[in-house]
Amino acid sequence: MDNSTAGPQTTFKLLDTCGCTDLDNPSKFTGPFYYRILTASHQIKYLGVKGIKPNKMDIYGRELDFETVPDGSWSIGSLTPSPITGKLILMETSETKLCAINPTWHPNSIDIIDLEDPVADSWDHELLCQGKLHATIRGAHFGESRTMVQYEWNPRLVYPLDIVTDIFSRIDGLGIAPKFLAHVTENCDRVIGYMVQGMNGRAATPEDLDACRDVLSKLHSLGIVLGFLHPQAFIITDHGQVFLHQFSSSRVVEDPAEFAAEMEALEEALKKKWEWPKPFPEHINQGLTAIMERDGGLHPLLLLYAKKEGKLMEVTKEEHRHMLETLWVEGDMFRVPPEWRDV
Structure with a gap:
């Protein structure tokens, strides 16, 4: 679908998701949820979902109601739910300094x-x-x-x-x-x-x-x-x-x-x-450990979400394992240390 923004368009692929942080604010921990994409012109850009607290990971981009984005020098695109489909559409882009x-x-x-x-x-x-x-x-x-x-x-x-x-x-x-x-x-x-x-x-x-x-x-x-x-x-x-x-x-x-x-x-x-730091209450530590043992690793975004929201992010085994596979490709990996299991 057309993303309802003007100008030449380019295809993109979804690299991963990141959230609970403002990319343009060096000291603010709360903020929009982002999709990180790589355009056909080899530019990394961010699509921000403001005003929505994701409780699940859209690791395949299924909530995105478009397949192209504007070409150009923009850094952040603002997403909002479509009044027709409920999926996310791209409303505007900005050359925000990150x-x-x-x-x-x-x-x-x-x-x-x-x-x-x-x-x-x-x-x-x-x-x-x-x-x-x-x-x-x-x-x-x-x-x-x-x-x-x-x-x-x-x-x-x-x-x-x-x-x-x-x-x-x-x-x-x-x-x-x-x-x-x-x-x-x-x-x-x-x-x-x-x-x-x-x-x-x-x-x-x-x-x-x-x-x-x-x-x-x-x-x-x-x-x-x-x-x-x-x-x-x-x-x-x-x-x-x-x-x-x-x-x-x-x-x-x-x-x-x-x-x-x-x-x-x-x-x-x-x-x-x-001893590794133990920043979460016992029930959250136990939940994170259970996810780690179920899926063989733990995506950093689950830790960030738990820190910000004070609860676990809902993520299926399929979704989480895909997230971890993406991290291997992109060069990130974070496993919960064994010491956390005793919290």
């Missing part, structure tokens, strides 16, 4: 649609990916045989990649973290993530205390606290080198007492078994 990582500092960039498929199960088995949403191991780029990519559709929310990128700029070339290789862009323009050198290794143990102190001291010398001490924040390579890699809670400080407190807490932090 949230992006800013400022950028590295000369290299790579676009999200130019990345090859990720290594399967990289979130589960690669320490470099753990504790990060949308983080996967990729192939050779910029002189490295293996790389790690992390991105967010709203990179200043949920997992603050603007903060992470800034920290990498401050420690670049000092041997504190894996080498920063490039910014990751959407439509070769909006910066939504980053790529770093791939690195095999294990989490720290109490026996690594001195080496962990050394690398943490380097970070402190730059006026930065790590912010969240735990064994998985340190990568111990096969050659005994120690690197930091989780900077979402890091910040620049001036008070020497903060550095002293973090260094003092390091020894105890390395003794403790890492």
Whole structure:
């Protein structure tokens, strides 16, 4: 059907759905529900359903009452239910400026649609990916045989990649973290993530205390606290080198007492078994675990919906498994850690 908007039209395919966030607002967690599409001209765009709280996932786009969208430079299209069919029609498009990582500092960039498929199960088995949403191991780029990519559709929310990128700029070339290789862009323009050198290794143990102190001291010398001490924040390579890699809670400080407190807490932090955060009430944790066990994984949007609405999103096994398959293609995977099952 015609989408009732003027101008040349282009076909598109539905990539996935994302919601509970405003792509043009860096600090607002509530907002419209989006379809993310790729047009025939290889442009990623968003179709926003404002004023509707989806309780089910339209993973096949069956609620869309059109097959083409306007060609051009728009970023967000506004959808509304048709008074005739009840399905969603495209009312208007806008060149809304979407949230992006800013400022950028590295000369290299790579676009999200130019990345090859990720290594399967990289979130589960690669320490470099753990504790990060949308983080996967990729192939050779910029002189490295293996790389790690992390991105967010709203990179200043949920997992603050603007903060992470800034920290990498401050420690670049000092041997504190894996080498920063490039910014990751959407439509070769909006910066939504980053790529770093791939690195095999294990989490720290109490026996690594001195080496962990050394690398943490380097970070402190730059006026930065790590912010969240735990064994998985340190990568111990096969050659005994120690690197930091989780900077979402890091910040620049001036008070020497903060550095002293973090260094003092390091020894105890390395003794403790890492426990994943438990942000939901027990009944929601149990429901998410049941979905994960039923379907073999958990889509990040189910977590975002539970956080925003305080309840589980209704999703069938068929719908959810299709969502997870799409994530594999697009390079995202998030599994509920086993520790959550005991909540």
